[in-house]
Amino acid sequence: MLKLRLGRATREAYGEALLELAENNPNIYVVDADIGKSCKTVPFSEKYPNQQINVGIAEQNAADVAAGLATCGIIPFVTTYAIFGSMRMLEQIRQEACYPYLNVKVACSHGGLTPANDGASHQAIEDLGIYRTIPNMTVIAPGDFDSTKALVKAAAEYYGPVYLRFTRDAIPSFYDENSKFEIGKANMIQDGKDITIITTGDVLSQGVEACNELEKEGISVRLLDMHTIKPLDEEAVKKAIKDTKGIITVEDHNKYNGLGSAVAEVVAENDGECHFKRIAIQDHFGESAPYESLLAKNGITAENIVKTAKRML
């Protein structure tokens, strides 16, 4: 049985990771756009005021200021909500971070449906797909508190533009502080031979619960945490096609262009036979509601994963 614990919002893990990174690296900077409080950068800014810039409510400028800093050897974390980080400053990040391959990190809280009460204007359900389309970009959506800390640190060590997506709301914890992560490498949480469940980001816990339920019923599940959706760990997907009878992807993102699409591309180009289903947001906007309720409306639940898996076999 895989065990979940009560967890915290991954934006808090980001704030802690920044502080730990800055202890050994004076080049870690934060570029805020007035939502440092919500994005948990305030402790960093208070401790390292000389490594923080707050440009106010001006996200486009934030992105390009970060690019300018990066040309001087600084590692800037542009910090905002996923909706602004992936859309309001998109062309800036494309032009001045991705195209010239500068070391700019776009670190975003409020990913997916997790700013549940804020409603559709603040729920970024297209961000992963948007950034997946841009050359040179790395796209990471960690699945819990400890994996967020580890992957923020990995992103700081990696040279190049990275999009990081965190949750506003608390999500269950699965990993611990000794868990290891590598950008671009799926984490195999459990091996299995009947079916593969692949999750990205905050819905890892739904994958874990579904996995436990299916195992109880005698179905052997391989569970992959695809925290990096670009570059996608294609080998892990190909292996799943070969080793198991079907793949189910689960994500807190619109059904287009996110994890499901990325995995489907590999499935479609692969000669092996494999059942495939996406569990994702059904191409409509969210609303103000409890997070669990919003996920349930889109079938992003452990129950639906279990049901889908059984139907597949």
Next chain:
Amino acid sequence: MRQNNDVDFLTEKAKEIRKTVLTMIHEAKSGHPGGSLSASDIMAALYFDELNIKPENPKWKDRDKFVLSKGHVCPVLYSCLALRGYFPYKEIYTLRKEGSILQGHPDMKVCPGIEISTGSLGQGLSCAVGMAIAGKRLGLKGRVFSLIGDGESQEGQIWEALETASKYKLSNLTVILDKNGIQNDNTVEFIMPVRNMVKKFESFGLETYEINGHNMKEITDAFDKIRVSKYDGPRAIVANTVKGKGVSFMENVVKWHGMAPNDEQYAQAMKEIEGGLSC
């Protein structure tokens, strides 16, 4: 710091820049001559006098940095870099051609001397602000200069960048406005008036100098004042210029914003610049 304060020398350099601009655009059969020519005198003063740079060591840590925010006029920047020896002069014949270091808009990854890739208007100035902040925080000696256009100033991001420059007291940053009055579709006044840019810059907290951008004495005087100014914030030069300056049939003609001269027009233009219509 200064390499040559001789107005005649810089005027001669501006001629060479203009001829190089026209030659490269003529060869490429596309490009943006109008705004390249309006900026040529300012660029001559920067690259042959004001900027503290080492072409043989383009990444020298304490160099002055120049950011061409109006990236489409890169022929004028490429001309300066070629004439200063950042790359062999013959490269100018490769503008916009496959595999060239001289891309249609500046690419920092392939062209020495380009501080940041630009071409999407409104963005270069923010990058320059980032560089100037880094300069202050990391104790770099070099200053940062950025050339923007008046059409470009319709972008809201220009004003976001200036607010930030002011807030962080970027006395190491100089914004130069090439105010040539024409943009892609028509005059700036017709498309979207940007109003009084001197007052706007001043109200955004920039110490602002207004000059004739084709008078070399006024240009170098402005740089002299900026260099010794004790003002604790960013500086601006509003340079009143003529689009297509130096070529009679291009001056103040909208279509020369982004069109290459044919063989006949090129010959005529080169003759006019050689003859000294430019300054």
